[in-house]
Amino acid sequence: MANWKPDPSFYPSPRMAAKAAPETVAYVAAFDPDRKTPDAIAVVDVDPASSSYSKIIHTTAMPNAGDELHHFGWNACSSCLCPNAPHPHVERRYLVVPGLRSSRIHILDTKPDPRAPKIVKVIEPEEVADKAGYTRPHTVHCGPEGIYVAALGNREGKGPGGIFLMDHESFDVRGQWEMDRGPQYFAYDAWWHLGHDTLVTSEWGTPDTFENGLIPEVLLGARYGRRLHFWDLHKRKHLQTIDFGDKYQLVFELRPAHNPINAYGFVNCVISLENLSSSIWTWYRDGDKWAVKKVIEIPAEPASEDDLPPVLKGFKACPPLVTDIDLSMDDRFLYVACWGTGDLQQYDVSDPFKPKLTGKVRIGGIVSKATHPGAKNGGLSGGPQMVEISRDGRRVYFTNSLYGAIDPQFYPDGIEGWMVKLDADPKGGIAFDPKFFVDWPASHRPHQVRLEGGDCSSDSYCYP
Amino acid sequence: MSAQNEVWPIVWPWLALAGLGAFHGLNPAMGWLFAVALGLHRHSRRMVWLSPLPIALGHAFSIAVLAGAFVLAGLAIDLRAVRIGAGLILIGWALYYWRYGHRHRVRTGMQAGLAGLAVWSFLMASAHGAGLMLWPVLMPLCFSGGPEPFAGGALPTALLAIAVHTVAMLIVTTAIAVAVYEWIGLEVLRRAWLNVDLIWTLAIFLAGGLLLFG
Numbered sequence: 320m321a322n323w324k325p326d327p328s329f330y331p332s333p334r335m336a337a338k339a340a341p342e343t344v345a346y347v348a349a350f351d352p353d354r355k356t357p358d359a360i361a362v363v364d365v366d367p368a369s370s371s372y373s374k375i376i377h378t379t380a381m382p383n384a385g386d387e388l389h390h391f392g393w394n395a396c397s398s399c400l401c402p403n404a405p406h407p408h409v410e411r412r413y414l415v416v417p418g419l420r421s422s423r424i425h426i427l428d429t430k431p432d433p434r435a436p437k438i439v440k441v442i443e444p445e446e447v448a449d450k451a452g453y454t455r456p457h458t459v460h461c462g463p464e465g466i467y468v469a470a471l472g473n474r475e476g477k478g479p480g481g482i483f484l485m486d487h488e489s490f491d492v493r494g495q496w497e498m499d500r501g502p503q504y505f506a507y508d509a510w511w512h513l514g515h516d517t518l519v520t521s522e523w524g525t526p527d528t529f530e531n532g533l534i535p536e537v538l539l540g541a542r543y544g545r546r547l548h549f550w551d552l553h554k555r556k557h558l559q560t561i562d563f564g565d566k567y568q569l570v571f572e573l574r575p576a577h578n579p580i581n582a583y584g585f586v587n588c589v590i591s592l593e594n595l596s597s598s599i600w601t602w603y604r605d606g607d608k609w610a611v612k613k614v615i616e617i618p619a620e621p622a623s624e625d626d627l628p629p630v631l632k633g634f635k636a637c638p639p640l641v642t643d644i645d646l647s648m649d650d651r652f653l654y655v656a657c658w659g660t661g662d663l664q665q666y667d668v669s670d671p672f673k674p675k676l677t678g679k680v681r682i683g684g685i686v687s688k689a690t691h692p693g694a695k696n697g698g699l700s701g702g703p704q705m706v707e708i709s710r711d712g713r714r715v716y717f718t719n720s721l722y723g724a725i726d727p728q729f730y731p732d733g734i735e736g737w738m739v740k741l742d743a744d745p746k747g748g749i750a751f752d753p754k755f756f757v758d759w760p761a762s763h764r765p766h767q768v769r770l771e772g773g774d775c776s777s778d779s780y781c782y783p
Numbered sequence: 784m785s786a787q788n789e790v791w792p793i794v795w796p797w798l799a800l801a802g803l804g805a806f807h808g809l810n811p812a813m814g815w816l817f818a819v820a821l822g823l824h825r826h827s828r829r830m831v832w833l834s835p836l837p838i839a840l841g842h843a844f845s846i847a848v849l850a851g852a853f854v855l856a857g858l859a860i861d862l863r864a865v866r867i868g869a870g871l872i873l874i875g876w877a878l879y880y881w882r883y884g885h886r887h888r889v890r891t892g893m894q895a896g897l898a899g900l901a902v903w904s905f906l907m908a909s910a911h912g913a914g915l916m917l918w919p920v921l922m923p924l925c926f927s928g929g930p931e932p933f934a935g936g937a938l939p940t941a942l943l944a945i946a947v948h949t950v951a952m953l954i955v956t957t958a959i960a961v962a963v964y965e966w967i968g969l970e971v972l973r974r975a976w977l978n979v980d981l982i983w984t985l986a987i988f989l990a991g992g993l994l995l996f997g
Contacts, residue, residue, distance in 0.1 A: 324973075325972065330973070331970070331973070400972055402816035402819070403891050404887070408981070409885070486886060514824055514894075515894060554890075
């Protein structure tokens, strides 16, 4: 039931977590875009000394088809060592894997065999809807009061979306997290500053505006999400909204500084309606309020109409479509995935207001279709999407699919799944590991990556 | 031999109270860890030394509520009934805690002030049933009919018991907080944070048994 000592994968501080041993396996959510065969969690061997390095060594299939596995997380992590709400003897053992489309939540046990996790519990969508009033579960974070799940829709699949809590041992759905949601309506990502008792949420849209793909009128009308919300983490009360303005659409991935003292974080805005650029914003504490500042703007690249999908032809440009970012454990490097152009960029964000580009690779991309030394067939489809960084910051993994219904809007010729790895120089600079190219089985496309023992978007810490 | 027989019944409850105080102080979940964290967050050695005071105050208050209820019950109704009722409460609580103890609302975070710390400590001690553990010790101390250190009766004796417990708790809390902050470092959490909760739950279960059958 419980450990005698804290789970060895729990670290008091990000500084200590960065010294963790390298991961040997990665878990990757993979979905069938045709919704005919079950989605799966694939286990990828990431141990360079292993004979099956860079191979999928196991696939745990879900019991149903059409779940659309997307993001997932652990039942418990380093926040269990927090002094105000300690749970140090819980095990980091179970993966909590929601179906974004089905709203079904799967619990996978990684304990008997980390290389072959087994489904031990399935929570049906009715239970989530009945107990929490939400559907379309997305982000999963282990935290002070158990498992926090950000869901995009309410019971009817409309708004408001929000967060619900699950028990980190029994996986009972414990209900809606918000006690006062204020003006918040759209949901997407959620994370927190444990050192500042603050939770942050971002916005996509209601399920009816994305489940069949992005709706151009909604996008051009600036009616997708464009705000950040700041909450009192413990009073569960909405405190502040920051609106990025009607030029900006799709405010997505929240990457608060890992050091709990640092009162800042980074968020990506996917597209500017003015010039198709993507941008990175830093949110930060300014007196007794939170504020934001745009710190990176990545421009669209001019392109020939012939090379562009119908949705972009009129613009004669390829947008970068920054759809994921990730921050290294030492809060030093921010990785930026440009799903449109095919860039994966590394910025030194030691000064969070003055990022410096320190590395760049290109793979796939709407126009460039750039290849990889390990790829057999030349041009690659899709682009850098979900990024995950090892705790020591030396290895960066990413996959190439965004979302079933949106993939064909930007890659109408189809996306052939792949997963790659970069080696990162501790002083800055990134390069492909030529030996790591996972040519994904054609029936599925890969999305989020989670690393054994924790990674740079799974854990939060209470000590600097 | 005979002197020992006379002294021991008087001394052991007080030693047990101090020992339980030390045991509570030793538990990272009871506050020394919070003191260290606040010191680190605010780069303040003063915070490490100061935080144990409100933590001990909140702890004492939680203990006092439960001890008070116990002693008042003892004064109001038949002692045998109190003994059985208390024993059952302790065992029931231990079973509940074993199953659902991890499910608590978190109301205080790292921005806590000193008042917040006292409230946090009160809630934490209450949620952990810290005061329950004292019941088996209070039983002979307040209701034995034997020689009391105070002539005043059960309530003043209970107050003194709470004071002894709290001072021991405060001393251990402060000592560990300062030692971890100054010398040991937080890496120790990974190696030495034993599952005190398990011992704790077991202790309350046994204390319940002691009341029922002791």
